[in-house]
Amino acid sequence: MASIRVQVPAQVRQLPADLAAVLGLVVLTNLAVFLPVARETPLRIVFGLPLVLFIPGYALIAALFPEAGESPTEDGETSALSDRGIDGIERVALSFGLSIAVVPLLGLVLNFTPWGIRLVPIMIAVSGFTVAMTALAARRRLELAAEKRFSVPYRQWLDAGRTELFDADTRTDAILNVVLVCSVLLAAGAVTYAVAVPKQGESFSEFYLLTENETGELVADDYPTEFERGQSRPLTVGIANQEHERANYTVIAELQRVDIVDNETRVREANELHRFQPSIAHNETWHRQHTVTPEMTGERLRLQYLLYKGTPATPLNRSAAYRELHLWVNVTAPNTTAPPS
Structure with missing residues (x-):
């Protein structure tokens, strides 16, 4: 395993995990849209919705704000935006908003080209924009000192979740936490099914x-x-x-x-x-x-x-x-x- 990691280019090994996930989703969406078998399945919608509604905006925000952000203090006082960057909640909100703004603009540009607004040009435009912004985000983030870079605290989330589930203060708390996790998973599954398998209309x-x-x-x-x-x-x-x-x-x-x-x-x-x-x-x-x-x-x-x-x-x-x-x-x-x- 170590020898394989050494053979991977340094730029790829240094790519932040969240940006690597963005590129992975772009690849999976294109496979789901264009592969002969996959494009007839609900995977086309499951991967396509995040690519249209969230991922382009997230890549753009990552390129604009490579530094780690600070959440407002408990007393409500915050420093200037340029001083504290933006935190995770702000990134998520802005990612949705910018995606909803960027994708129609790409479609508007395509409308004035010989290719028009069709599936292949749209996929190339959205994927190309996302990859370009991801590359710019990775470059800007790696230019910062390690302690100033934005990173998604995956390990902290996992450790906190493990503690809440398996090291709860009481047995009742542990049961409630498990029920909460199952409820969230069930709700997410129901929403995914409703989107991926919509009610069939008139044929x-x-x-x-x-x-x-x-x-x-x-x-x-x-x-x-x-x-x-x-x-x-x-x-x-x-x-x-x-x-x-x-x-x-x-x-x-x-x-x-x-x-x-x-x-x-x-x-x-x-x-x-x-x-x-x-x-x-x-x-x-x-x-x-x-x-x-x-x-x-x-x-x-x-x-x-x-x-x-x-x-x-x-x-x-x-x-x-x-x-x-x-x-x-x-x-x-x-x-x-x-x-x-």
Whole structure:
């Protein structure tokens, strides 16, 4: 064990325990978010909440105030903040406040970059900021004399807890202390479970069609309705999974000649144009741009998109589709008249 410790760089060996814990939590959160197996578990929330709500602010406070702080005296008298630094309670309170301020600012900056506010850029920004502040905090703290550095009194807490639990003045005090510890652990476990396994809400899937406007932005507007046979027009089909689990879908695009009899639409002829089979995780969105090239001509043809969960049966039962979208289009034969010479 000693030989392994010698092989570790001196900067790492000298890293204060609280800052090492900050870096460890950053690593664990990234593993929980990006590893294929872990990202589907509640660990993503358990580690993600501290990273967003507490850790960035704690690293920033550690960089700003590397010196040990003094708590106010019993009579309420305190020296200037610059003289006494900040104590542990103040650090915790400021860490929450600064985290709530820093993370939205990082998101605002990302909003004006090509990467936008998405999971990967947010994780890189928050993790990078936290690691940078932790490195600065470690450097500033190690520049101080040992007796002036801030440190978390882990050993004092452990010794005090051991004394209260096992060396209590009376048997009643010892029992009460054990009951208190169990109550705190039970409450912490209940809160963790409520956050990590929230009550499942309504399950549904969003299904929609989009087009590109003049600036290349996807919008739900200006759908093509006039075609020539063989002419290709682009469309984008999208699915947003809110089923609280990964789902396998099948999307079928058909151009249909239909009759409407007694308010019932009957398909007389259908040409399948496209078929997609995406697998989408919960709370993720899937887009697929494709071109519609009709070969059937006529007026009031129906361009229909059918969404199925899993693989639809054969022959195709359109009424069993989970979701349905359609456009009414006109398709004319191409003008083959030769231009006048």
